[in-house]
Amino acid sequence: MKNPFESGDVRVTSLYGERGGEFHKGIDLVGTSSTRIVAVEDATVAVSTMVTDRQNKTWEWGNYVRLDLDDGRRLYHCHLSQRLVRAGERVKKGQVIGIMGDTGKAYGAHLHWELRPQGFSTESLDICAYSGIPNRLGVYDAKTDEELPEKTVDAAFREGDGITLVKGAVYTNGVKVPAQYIGKTYTVAQTGVGRVLVRELYSWVENRYVKKVSAAAPQKPEEQKGYRTGDRVKIKQGAVYTNGVKVPSRYLGQKYTVAQVLSGRVLIRELNSWVADEYVERA
Ligand SMILES: [Zn+2]
The missing domain is CATH 2.30.30 (SH3 type barrels.)
Structure with missing residues (x-):
């Protein structure tokens, strides 16, 4: 894939296409280890500016750099915190052109990356087809294009x-x-x-x-036990049903079957009663 970040992987945070009745003309990206934005191919800097006049919708882009590719297509890099190139300059593939930021209409730092055809059209081209970045939320290894597992x-x-x-x-x-x-x-x-x-x-x-x-409280071991329907359990000393009634002592120590599981409690089949997990142990 073409990686607009100088190094590291790419997180897709908002997709190209329909977005709540509007068409999102670019893809939103965050670099996992670099905020430095590079030219993904040799190109000419056509625009490097920030529009502050809010009558002009372009203000939403904040600091942006437009690169004109050699075939005339226009590649926009928006919301930059800094622009590091000037209009008219020739840039090489891999050259840093700016720093990711949240200028303009942006909530949180990201790169809005958008491709348009040659000319004056405001139509967008498919930035994902151009870049090879999947149009799917996730984090992608820029070298192998593999999606990285969630937990890491x-x-x-x-x-x-x-x-x-x-x-x-x-x-x-x-x-x-x-x-x-x-x-x-x-x-x-x-x-x-x-x-x-x-x-x-x-x-x-x-x-x-x-x-x-x-932050979430660390999980108690009891909560991780995760009873399942069909499990065999015993009821502990001092147990009460979830309605607050004490479980009669003659029921303690006997083996029962879990009929149903809800968060923090189990339904004991033989007693047709709910008991909190903390009063239950595996038989
Ligand atoms: Zn965007």
């Missing part, structure tokens, strides 16, 4: 972490998170590559819109 790349959040969503957050389907949900505390229900499932909102949000406010 996503230590950022864990199930149970307390989080808030930052201003401007969008769900991964591209829909804007309503203002009243911003700044509230939520819980991570599940993690994926570059994104988390917010338990209270039943929605996925990209990591860059998420701030951790508290």
Whole structure:
């Protein structure tokens, strides 16, 4: 694949294509070990600028560098924190042209990378077809194009972490998170590559819109036991049913069967009663 970062791997954080009723004309990328943006082929710097006039929609790009490829196609590098080349310059493949940033309309540092045809069209070309970067959230090894396994790349959040969503957050389907949900505390229900499932909102949000406010408590060994339907268990001394009623002593020490499992509790088939995991042990 063509890697616009000087070194390291590439995380795809937002896809090329339909995004919540709009068409995202580029792909959003974050370098896993470099923030230095390079020319992926020999080209001419056509534009190196920042538009600050908000009447002009181009302000959304922040600091951007447009390279004109030798076949005339135009390659845009947006939201840079710094531009390191000037219009008119000739650049070589691999030459650093800027630093990744979050200028313009960006929430969190990333590179918006977009390809357009020769001329004055505002139409985009398929940046993924051009670059070989998969149009799929994930982290990709720039040398082998292999997708890297989730757990090695996503230590950022864990199930149970307390989080808030930052201003401007969008769900991964591209829909804007309503203002009243911003700044509230939520819980991570599940993690994926570059994104988390917010338990209270039943929605996925990209990591860059998420701030951790508290870390998940380490899992207790009991919780990792993970009873399954059909397991044989005994009930411990002092056990109570989940409704608070004490389990009669004649039921203690006997072998029972798990009929159903819910978070933190099991249904004992023979007693047709729920008991918390902490009162149960394997028989
Ligand atoms: Zn973008």
